[in-house]
Amino acid sequence: MHSSSAITDSSIRHHSYSRKQKSLGLLCTNFLSLYNRDGIHYIGLDDAATRLGVERRRIYDIVNVLESVGVLARKAKNQYTWKGFGAIPGALQELKEEGLRENFNTFDGGNDNAKKDDDETLSNPSTGSQNDKSNPSSAASKSLKNDNRREKSLALLTQNFVKLFICTSVEMISLDEAARFLLGDAHNASIMRTKVRRLYDIANVLSSMNLIEKTHTIDTRKPAFRWLGLKGKVDNEPAYSPNHNESRKRMFGTDVTNISFKRNKLDLFTDGNSSKNTKMQNNDNGSSLCQDDRNNSKGETKQSSKSYQFGPFAPVSAPKVSENNSVKRVLDWESLASTYRPQYQNQALKDLFSHYQEAWKSWYSEVAGKKQLQIL
DNA sequence: AATTCCCGCCATTAA
């Protein structure tokens, strides 16, 4: 049939499984390049899953965080409305106001998980549970368990994560810190681990949109994410503007179809040929030149083939302005503090985060006491 | 060893 194989991976020792090509970030990039076009208004989940060659489940992940930032909007079952990057500014503004107003809306300090076990102090009944649907009043049937799901949703986590940046001017924070912060802190056990897993997922798609970027803390050690927001690439409606260059870590190939070997749990390809798995979705789409790129070291655009354009995000070109022109000078307690600790711009904000104070405080002492920041 | 995070089981919720 077709000449040359499809999964021509030009890197990775031979044909092996590569996690990178299966990342949510890549998938999101492909999703974006697939739908961020002029005539797109609606997006069908089935269509997306099929075109991108992934299971439904993954689409939900992406769609949920994209919606959290305004790029998409749920319209009906199986159908979303494409709002575009132009909708981000407005969404962020809303999130900011919402974040400043009342304590992080539905956020719930000590969610009462059915986890026996000691619960966190900090009962934060608060939340009148803002109902945005309809039915303003009438039967005041509290949605007890109802919101419980929402509280754990990827969408909410995404918004809170974003609020952390836009409401606090705390650019640069590690996911571990973010998780601790977004929780009431002191969440021993797996709750924390799971939360961090989710944050990784979120961070990956936000990264693909260039809303955030992965870097390292000043003392260059722990990886952390920095807020980029609408920086330089602000646009109103036009899909892509010629100018605007940044750098995005993860750059990928052009192939939108995500086909490749599975993770093979109990299936070593000891001998030749696929045994029986290979359950790849039926990918239509004529072009399927798979090719990744072992991370271009030089800013070289590798895209080509078809006509895939990168939307509002960097078309890859500028190598990178500065990774960490670490000025690392005095590195005193204060500078670190300003980096990690949220700086309250006004009383309102301070008040807003008042109940997080101790979270930070404990985190502080924890880290300081350890041996991490000893430069005091 | 530690960090990153893919994969998909299966509980929930919607139709």
Next chain:
DNA sequence: TTAATGGCGGGAATT
């Protein structure tokens, strides 16, 4: 009930 959603965490890939 079936189909659509989407928590959740085991454990493999990466660092």
